[in-house]
Amino acid sequence: MTKRRVVVVGGGLAGLSTAHALLAARPELEVLVLESNARAGGNVRTLHRDGSTVELGPDAFLTRPGHAEDLCRSLGLADTLRAPDEAASRVLVAHGDKLLPLPEGMALGMPRSLSQLARTRLLSPLGKARAALDLVLPARKERDVSVGALVGRRLGREVKEFLVEPVVGGIFGGDVDELDVAAVMPMFANVRGSLIRALAAAPRPTGASPMRAPLGGLDGVVRALVDALGPQRLLSNATVRSIARHGDAWGVHLDGGVRLDADEVVLATPPGVTAAMLEGYAPELADALRGFRLKPALTVVMAFGRGEIATPLASGALIPRGAPPPLDALSAVTFVDRKWPGRVADHLSIVRTAFRPSHAAKWMRCDDETLVARALEALRVILPLPAPRWHAVERFETGTPCPEVGHTRRAEECRARALAAGVSIVGAAVDGPGIAGVARGAAATALAIAARLV
Ligand SMILES: Cc1cc2nc3c(=O)[nH]c(=O)nc-3n(C[C@H](O)[C@H](O)[C@H](O)COP(=O)(O)OP(=O)(O)OC[C@H]3O[C@@H](n4cnc5c(N)ncnc54)[C@H](O)[C@@H]3O)c2cc1C
Numbered sequence: 001m002t003k004r005r006v007v008v009v010g011g012g013l014a015g016l017s018t019a020h021a022l023l024a025a026r027p028e029l030e031v032l033v034l035e036s037n038a039r040a041g042g043n044v045r046t047l048h049r050d051g052s053t054v055e056l057g058p059d060a061f062l063t064r065p066g067h068a069e070d071l072c073r074s075l076g077l078a079d080t081l082r083a084p085d086e087a088a089s090r091v092l093v094a095h096g097d098k099l100l101p102l103p104e105g106m107a108l109g110m111p112r113s114l115s116q117l118a119r120t121r122l123l124s125p126l127g128k129a130r131a132a133l134d135l136v137l138p139a140r141k142e143r144d145v146s147v148g149a150l151v152g153r154r155l156g157r158e159v160k161e162f163l164v165e166p167v168v169g170g171i172f173g174g175d176v177d178e179l180d181v182a183a184v185m186p187m188f189a190n191v192r193g194s195l196i197r198a199l200a201a202a203p204r205p206t207g208a209s210p211m212r213a214p215l216g217g218l219d220g221v222v223r224a225l226v227d228a229l230g231p232q233r234l235l236s237n238a239t240v241r242s243i244a245r246h247g248d249a250w251g252v253h254l255d256g257g258v259r260l261d262a263d264e265v266v267l268a269t270p271p272g273v274t275a276a277m278l279e280g281y282a283p284e285l286a287d288a289l290r291g292f293r294l295k296p297a298l299t300v301v302m303a304f305g306r307g308e309i310a311t312p313l314a315s316g317a318l319i320p321r322g323a324p325p326p327l328d329a330l331s332a333v334t335f336v337d338r339k340w341p342g343r344v345a346d347h348l349s350i351v352r353t354a355f356r357p358s359h360a361a362k363w364m365r366c367d368d369e370t371l372v373a374r375a376l377e378a379l380r381v382i383l384p385l386p387a388p389r390w391h392a393v394e395r396f397e398t399g400t401p402c403p404e405v406g407h408t409r410r411a412e413e414c415r416a417r418a419l420a421a422g423v424s425i426v427g428a429a430v431d432g433p434g435i436a437g438v439a440r441g442a443a444a445t446a447l448a449i450a451a452r453l454v
Contacts, residue, residue: 003030004453007252007262009240009277011035012042014427014438015268016225017071019233021446024074029453032262033229034254036239040226043400046217047301047392051345053217054301054336054352056394058435060084060213064205067439069212075224080214088338089209090314093166094323095122097381099312102163105204108185109167110151111159112199127158131196139193146405147184148177154195166318170332172433173295173357174402175321183403183411183432215342218435242277243267243423250423264424264449268442270294270398271414271429278423285417291410292429297396298360300375302388304349306337309385311349315339317382321356327381329374331356348389353379357399368393401429424449 006022008015011033019031033040045056061068072081092099103111103120111117114135117128134154142150147168152160165176172184182189191198214220226234239255249261267274275289316334319327334352337344344350353375355363363371372391379385401407411430418425424445428434431441 003028004263005030005032005261006264006266006449006453007250007260008033008266008268009243009252010042010268010273010427011037011040011234011236012268012427013044013222013225013435014042014431014442015266016040016222016229017439017442018266018268018424018426018446020071020074020225020228021443022449023229023233025446025450026453029450031229031233032260033234034238034240034252034260035234035236038236040234040236041219041222043396044218044222045394046219048217049392050303050348050390052303052336052348052350053215053340053343054350054392055213055218056299056301056352056392057297057396058218059334060211060218061435061439063210063212063436065436065440067443068436070443071439072212072214072221075221075228077214077220077224080216080220081212082215082340082342083209084211084315084339085341086208088313088315088335088341090312091167092312092314092317093122093162094317094319094327094382095162096324097327099314099317099382101314102167102318106163106167107187107199107202108171109159109164110155110185110199111163111196112204113196117159122162123158127156127162130156131159134194134196137194141192142181144405145181146177147179147181148175150181150188151176151195161320161322166320166331169321169356170318170354172403173297173331173354173400174404178402178404180403180405180407182408189408213340217343240269240277242280244281245422263453266424266426266445266449268426270427271401272398274425278421282417282421282423285414285421285423288410288414288417289425289429292401292407293404294399295357295402296360296364296399297357298355298364298371299352299394299396300355300371301336301350301352301392301394302372302375302385303390304351304386304388306347306349309349309351309383311335311338311351311383313338319356324381326374326378329355329359329378333379351379351385357402360396360399364395364397400433403433
């Protein structure tokens with residue numbers, strides 16, 4: 001009997017972990033990952049410099065759902081996983097030119113009780129009184145509502161702008177008035193009345209931070225996946241243009257006219273690229289995939305001498321979009337040596353900033369020096385900073401899918417259409433924007449394929 005072959009297109013975390021899970025379930029399968037870049041890993045980009053490790057892309061993954069942690073365990077990386085430092089677990093929010101602490105125990109900037117809001121200086125007395133109306137406002141059935149519209153209507157403008165927007169915007173890189181409640185705050189997807197009561201009734205997360213990352217950086221996960229696959233199962237510099245059905249098999253068409261045949265194909269590429277590959281074979285699926293909006297990202301890392309700067313004892317700061325210019329160019333700042341003390345050399349303090357997606361889109365082509373100057377100018381509104389000893393800039397031009405209103409339904413539509421077309425699609429657009437969701441989608445897809453290929 002001939003070996004069954006699965007071709008995985010895209011060597012980011014989604015593609016690599018699907019291939020890894022497939023081989024774990026069915027070691028006899030012939031699995032090949034095709035990656036257009038020279039380097040696998042996609043968005044995962046870790047900088048190792050001057051005795052320090054700094055993430056330029058994703059920083060850590062969530063332990064809920066637990067699939068990313070399971071993946072690390074299966075790769076022998078469990079012992080290397082660390083949570084952000086407990087001592088610096090505070091998150092700050094820029095308020096004018098001040099940094100104020102986000103009240104503790106919030107869920108994505110949402111309070112579980114009014115008492116959590118009592119002492120914060122991020123809200124005015126009127127803002128706090130308005131938030132209390134959440135408990136008495138009539139219940140309303142909402143469909144396709146944005147996070148901003150829901151929170152603003154129930155708890156008022158201040159909770160939306162000073163608490164929820166900085167947190168949610170910082171994580172999902174989108175405009176709070178466009179983000180999908182079902183994708184971003186699934187705990188409120190079916191809530192009709194008070195959001196505070198709904199949160200209070202939900203199980204409260206216990207223990208330390210739900211974030212984890214390998215001490216040596218997330219590129220360790222990529223390296224372990226690549227090593228586990230072996231060189232014969234990963235083809236780099238291989239760009240796929242289209243896929244088509246040829247009799248009983250799939251034909252995967254690469255640049256240069258090469259065609260590879262496969263029994264199953266997994267598409268682990270950004271949705272626009274996946275759409276172009278499917279155009280000729282499944283045009284309606286291609287259309288649905290094109291509906292996902294991607295937000296570009298631009299990060300700047302700056303290293304200072306330890307003692308040259310005085311960062312507050314906090315993991316970082318979130319910047320509301322209404323912050324005074326030029327600070328409003330940034331969405332988030334990480335004090336890397338506070339958040340991940342084991343990763344930064346003793347003689348350094350490292351600050352990482354992310355530009356707001358609107359600014360990232362405008363400035364993507366600017367040279368590194370200009371971007372560092374803009375990041376410094378913005379940061380100096382809240383923190384005195386000298387010139388950095390060194391810097392690094394990373395551009396994510398394709399960016400990540402932004403879960404805007406309708407995202408959850410679109411993802412469901414894509415999964416259903418893909419199933420009908422007999423093709424598998426994985427990755428941040430259909431499985432969730434973060435690594436944990438991506439790992440969950442990869443594991444489920446691998447199991448489904450393993451069951452089909454009997
Ligand atoms: C700045 C930034 C910060 C983030 N922070 C976090 C975080 O802290 N925590 C978290 O959980 N998530 C975070 N994310 C999201 C996380 O990076 C993604 O969920 C995850 O990396 C997506 O993996 P993927 O494999 O789906 O996509 P990608 O990483 O985009 O991989 C797609 C791969 O397909 C390849 N490809 C493209 N076209 C072709 C083609 N034609 N043929 C062959 N190959 C092709 C690409 O080269 C790439 O390697 C962040 C993302 C960014 C950009």
